[in-house]
Every structure is written in structure tokens, then in C-alpha cells.
Amino acid sequence: MKPHGWWMLPVAVGLFTAGCSPEDEVVLWLRKSPRQFYGLAADVARHLTEEEHGWRPVERYESWERWEREGRRIRGCEEVLLGFLERKPEETGFSRWFIAQALGFVGTEKSVPVLIDIMGDANESDQARSAAVYALGEIATPGAVRALVELVKELEEWPDKAIDELSDEESGMYSLKVSALITLASLDDAEARRTVEAELRNPGMPERDRQYLKNHLTAPQGEVPPPPG
Numbered sequence: 001m002k003p004h005g006w007w008m009l010p011v012a013v014g015l016f017t018a019g020c021s022p023e024d025e026v027v028l029w030l031r032k033s034p035r036q037f038y039g040l041a042a043d044v045a046r047h048l049t050e051e052e053h054g055w056r057p058v059e060r061y062e063s064w065e066r067w068e069r070e071g072r073r074i075r076g077c078e079e080v081l082l083g084f085l086e087r088k089p090e091e092t093g094f095s096r097w098f099i100a101q102a103l104g105f106v107g108t109e110k111s112v113p114v115l116i117d118i119m120g121d122a123n124e125s126d127q128a129r130s131a132a133v134y135a136l137g138e139i140a141t142p143g144a145v146r147a148l149v150e151l152v153k154e155l156e157e158w159p160d161k162a163i164d165e166l167s168d169e170e171s172g173m174y175s176l177k178v179s180a181l182i183t184l185a186s187l188d189d190a191e192a193r194r195t196v197e198a199e200l201r202n203p204g205m206p207e208r209d210r211q212y213l214k215n216h217l218t219a220p221q222g223e224v225p226p227p228p229g
Contacts, residue, residue, distance in 0.1 A: 026080040068105040077106045097127035104135030116147045130179045137183035148180045149195045185216035
């Protein structure tokens, strides 16, 4: 389950520069993500352009799959990303939500405790918490799945206002609970499926979210259905 709606030069011709530090390689890899808006900023309200940050434009990859492969080739990529989360965004040039999302591509069990902390921290931005949910679903170790299940159980009541709107059609964002349920519905995991099916029986769930989750449960594995209109 890669970001939907969201590579091209061989590695040999310049993705990584000989002699670069692992951190330099990770920064360049992050900048080559397919999405044009990837969270450059110290301030979530206004993300810096590459020119404002003092970076020269780079050519992005065309697919998330290629981007993921290149990230996994960088020795210590996960450790560098985790280190970025310990620093202020203005020091790294990347928003916390984008770093959390990137861990969904290259992270392992090592990243799970950090992502759980972000997901459960009300002081984090809505974007960062939702990105942590996504990343845990991509890592999908037993500990990651259990954390998502526990989050759904913790957020017992509907509507869940962790994000302003349960299903904001304009922004495409969902509440934290719905984000976790959508992620669980995309996993080939018995406990995840039971959790989603139990929530579908909750009479308080908004109908639009109910239909979206049903679509996820019936979609072929790996395919992301479009949200209902």
C-alpha cells in the first residue's frame, strides 16, 4: 500500500555521489521522491521551496517502487531517518510527517517504537500522526499491527475528532481512527481484519467511512480502492 495519487536515472549516473556521507545520500534520496510536495519545511503552515532552502532542483523518480528500492540500497538509511526525527525540522529541511512516511518504505521493527510514539502523541501534527499510522501498516510486523489495533480500541467513540473532519473530501484526510482502520483493512492479517469487521458493526460509524472500509476489505490484495464520492 503505497501513497496513491502520488524514477528514472540509473544509480550509476548520479543518484548518489561517491564520497557522500550516509546522511547526504539520504537527503538526496528524500528529495528525489516522486511527489512534488514532500514536506520541505520547519513550518507546517508554509513549506519552503528548494530554492528558499538553498538546494538545487533534482530530477524525481517516476515511481514509488523505484524510490523504495534506492532507499533500501543506502546503508544506514533507517538510522539516518530516525536520527532526523530527533532533530528539529529546520535542521533537517524535512517535515516530521515526511520522515515518518519515508520510514514506511525502508523501516523495520527498529522504527516501530518511534512511530508508535508519534502516532500517540497529541502534540504531533495531524499529518505526522497519520503518516506514522501509514508507516506502521507498511512495516506490518506483529508489533506494528498490534499498535494499530490498540489505537482503534483506544479511540472508542465516534466521531473521532483527532483530525477535524472524519472524511474531509477536499483535503483527502481522514481521522486518526479511520486512517488506522483503512491501514488495517489493507493488511493480510487475521487480527487486523477482525478489528475492522468489528468496527463496521459500530452504528456510530459515518456511512462514507463504512463504505470505504468495505471497499478495502473486498479489494484485491495490494490495490487501493478510490474513496466513495
